[in-house]
Amino acid sequence: MKPLIEILENRVSEVMSELAGESVPAVVKVSQNAKFGDYQVNGVMGLAKKLGMNPRQLADKVVVNSKLDDICQEPEIAGPGFINLRLKKEWMQEQLCGALVDSERIGVDKSELAGKVVVDFSGPNLAKEMHVGHLRSTIIGDVLSRVLEFLCGDGDKIVRQNHVGDWGLQFGMLVAYIAETDSDAYANPGSLKVSDLEQFYKNAKKKFDEDESFKKFCYESTVKLHEKDDATMAVWRAVLAESRRSCQVIYNRLVVELNENNEKGESTYCDELPSVVAELKAAGMVTESEGAMCVFMDGYKTADGEPMPLIVQKSDGAFLYATTDLAAIRYRVGSVGAERLVYVTDSRQKLHFQMVFDCARRVGWSCEAKLEHVPFGSVLGEDNKPFKTRSGENVKLAALLDEAESRAMAVVSQKSPDLPEEQRRDIARAVGIGAVKYADLSNNLVSDYVFSWDKMLAMEGNTAPYMQYAYARVQSIFRKGEVDVNELVAGGSDKLTISEPAERELAKVLLRYAETISSVARELRPHLLTGYLFELAGAFSTFYNACPVLKAEEPVRSSRLLLCLLTANTLKHGLGMLGIETIEQM
RNA sequence: GCACCCGUAGCUCAGCUGGAUAGAGCAACGGAUUUCUAAUCCGUAGGUCACAGGUUCGAAUCCUGUCGGGUGUGCCA
Numbered sequence: 268m269k270p271l272i273e274i275l276e277n278r279v280s281e282v283m284s285e286l287a288g289e290s291v292p293a294v295v296k297v298s299q300n301a302k303f304g305d306y307q308v309n310g311v312m313g314l315a316k317k318l319g320m321n322p323r324q325l326a327d328k329v330v331v332n333s334k335l336d337d338i339c340q341e342p343e344i345a346g347p348g349f350i351n352l353r354l355k356k357e358w359m360q361e362q363l364c365g366a367l368v369d370s371e372r373i374g375v376d377k378s379e380l381a382g383k384v385v386v387d388f389s390g391p392n393l394a395k396e397m398h399v400g401h402l403r404s405t406i407i408g409d410v411l412s413r414v415l416e417f418l419c420g421d422g423d424k425i426v427r428q429n430h431v432g433d434w435g436l437q438f439g440m441l442v443a444y445i446a447e448t449d450s451d452a453y454a455n456p457g458s459l460k461v462s463d464l465e466q467f468y469k470n471a472k473k474k475f476d477e478d479e480s481f482k483k484f485c486y487e488s489t490v491k492l493h494e495k496d497d498a499t500m501a502v503w504r505a506v507l508a509e510s511r512r513s514c515q516v517i518y519n520r521l522v523v524e525l526n527e528n529n530e531k532g533e534s535t536y537c538d539e540l541p542s543v544v545a546e547l548k549a550a551g552m553v554t555e556s557e558g559a560m561c562v563f564m565d566g567y568k569t570a571d572g573e574p575m576p577l578i579v580q581k582s583d584g585a586f587l588y589a590t591t592d593l594a595a596i597r598y599r600v601g602s603v604g605a606e607r608l609v610y611v612t613d614s615r616q617k618l619h620f621q622m623v624f625d626c627a628r629r630v631g632w633s634c635e636a637k638l639e640h641v642p643f644g645s646v647l648g649e650d651n652k653p654f655k656t657r658s659g660e661n662v663k664l665a666a667l668l669d670e671a672e673s674r675a676m677a678v679v680s681q682k683s684p685d686l687p688e689e690q691r692r693d694i695a696r697a698v699g700i701g702a703v704k705y706a707d708l709s710n711n712l713v714s715d716y717v718f719s720w721d722k723m724l725a726m727e728g729n730t731a732p733y734m735q736y737a738y739a740r741v742q743s744i745f746r747k748g749e750v751d752v753n754e755l756v757a758g759g760s761d762k763l764t765i766s767e768p769a770e771r772e773l774a775k776v777l778l779r780y781a782e783t784i785s786s787v788a789r790e791l792r793p794h795l796l797t798g799y800l801f802e803l804a805g806a807f808s809t810f811y812n813a814c815p816v817l818k819a820e821e822p823v824r825s826s827r828l829l830l831c832l833l834t835a836n837t838l839k840h841g842l843g844m845l846g847i848e849t850i851e852q853m
Numbered sequence: 854g855c856a857c858c859c860g861u862a863g864c865u866c867a868g869c870u871g872g873a874u875a876g877a878g879c880a881a882c883g884g885a886u887u888u889c890u891a892a893u894c895c896g897u898a899g900g901u902c903a904c905a906g907g908u909u910c911g912a913a914u915c916c917u918g919u920c921g922g923g924u925g926u927g928c929c930a
Binding site for chain 2: 322349566679714736747817818
């Protein structure tokens with residue numbers, strides 16, 4: 268099905284537009300209060316004002332002319348001119364049956380894309396280990412990619428790009444460090460093994476800061492790298508391979524779909540940078556200022572009130588972040604064929620992207636493509652400052668995930684002491700990682716949030732375990748009742764009949780899945796999905812307490828089993844969109 | 854200084870293309886289990902939506918100003 272809200276909106280808008288002689292939005296919303304029906308049309312009052320009509324009379328006209336009787340009961344006009352819509356039981360049942368039969372898409376229509384969408388996210392610095400600062404970009408970008416992929420139904424249309432840091436001085440330094448400390452690996456890069464990347468980087472950095480001749484050697488090494496010297500490149504590749512390996516472990520643990528094939532790091536664009544500047548120059552956009560190549564655009568000012576440049580080449584001739592990003596835009600639009608570029612980075616880079624986008628548009632590289640920055644807030648510690656360890660270092664993701672799992676293990680062992688240890692460990696993994704991801708994704712993107720184990724793993728209320736638990740309960744019903752899911756559906760999905768209020772509430776929430784997915788894709792805000800899933804799990808829990816399933820007489824029993832199944836399918840799918848695993852038992 | 858973001862219940866937050874009585878979770882209090890998993894459910898209490906104006910039939914939502922917090926603001930990424 269198409270999103271229900273869209274269907275209703277289209278039908279009513281059509282009538283309103285006809286009455287107004289111009290396009291008018293119906294403004295359909297989910298009703299806050301049950302006494303106002305399931306959905307409500309709010310747009311009539313505004314239109315009445317504009318046409319100088321009595322709003323209730325206009326509402327009446329809209330109702331008479333709208334064809335809604337296949338979906339809704341007799342609409343009701345209320346208050347100053349609201350139209351309250353109540354869904355027909357038969358229509359709801361029909362839609363739910365359709366979703367049950369369609370296990371692939373659970374009734375969510377595809378929404379075709381003309382071009383591709385590039386999602387740029389994660390972007391760790393491969394010279395170091397991944398830390399908590401990479402968490403948000405990595406999981407938010409993954410969720411947005413998954414939702415966009417699902418919605419368009421064509422995985423090839425969504426291009427995940429991991430713009431890793433794999434170039435520049437820091438790698439010159441690492442190569443130099445290997446040359447000085449590990450001559451075997453330097454001679455035979457294939458044999459390089461870095462067990463602790465972070466320590467390795469720190470050692471190199473320490474030497475760099477303390478030893479002037481080593482520092483000089485690092486700069487030389489960097490120049491050699493940029494000149495593509497064979498020996499240097501070979502060591503550089505070996506370092507990257509080691510680093511990539513440690514990143515991949517994190518991605519796998521986080522259930523994030525990223526691998527080597529998604530990597531398009533800074534080095535990818537290194538040969539393009541001179542031509543970026545040359546093209547900008549040819550377009551007459553570059554001004555030399557204080558020795559640097561600058562693009563000045565209206566509307567940007569420095570702290571002193573002077574015009575602020577986007578610097579594309581430093582006074583020493585080197586290129587910068589902005590240059591690489593411009594090259595990436597040119598490539599993604601021109602060569603990949605993207606119609607939409609989505610950048611998932613923290614909000615401190617807002618101005619940077621604003622300027623880069625602005626520049627790309629002016630020079631014509633963005634063509635028709637939509638350039639979007641999805642900014643998000645920082646992860647803070649309990650002291651409201653950027654989340655760090657006691658000693659002031661970045662919290663490494665590996666350690667963070669270890670702790671999430673071990674804390675979850677403690678809870679699982681307390682709640683389900685009878686399960687075998689291996690199973691408890693699997694549950695702890697799904698629950699612990701899920702809790703971390705969910706806590707992050709359920710926040711509005713723009714706000715900072717305080718990282719708190721206690722809140723995250725309280726595992727009550729609006730948390731991943733609450734939804735995983737709801738899912739596990741459905742599975743438990745199927746186990747206890749020895750229900751074969753395929754047989755259940757084959758036995759007739761049309762046996763689903765809504766009677767009890769709790770059944771109707773659950774059904775109503777289930778029918779909103781399509782519109783939820785579509786709003787996440789449109790607004791690029793994952794917390795809309797977490798909010799929905801919380802409502803769904805809540806509606807199910809209420810239903811679970813109010814309506815016995817296995818003990819009910821037929822045909823109610825089958826009907827409720829079908830409702831349970833669709834709930835489980837939707838929960839699993841929705842959590843899947845978040846990259847959060849479901850478990851059969853917990 | 855300027856720009857952007859934020860300010861909603863004791864705490865954490867949702868709601869912001871204007872709509873009916875501002876919603877959740879946690880914490881507090883009171884209930885529900887011989888019943889499909891109590892990591893649950895039902896209920897009670899809790900609000901000057903920072904403040905002041907303005908626009909509107911209608912403002913937490915839009916506009917202006919003030920206060921408070923965060924971030925950014927030329928050669929890092």
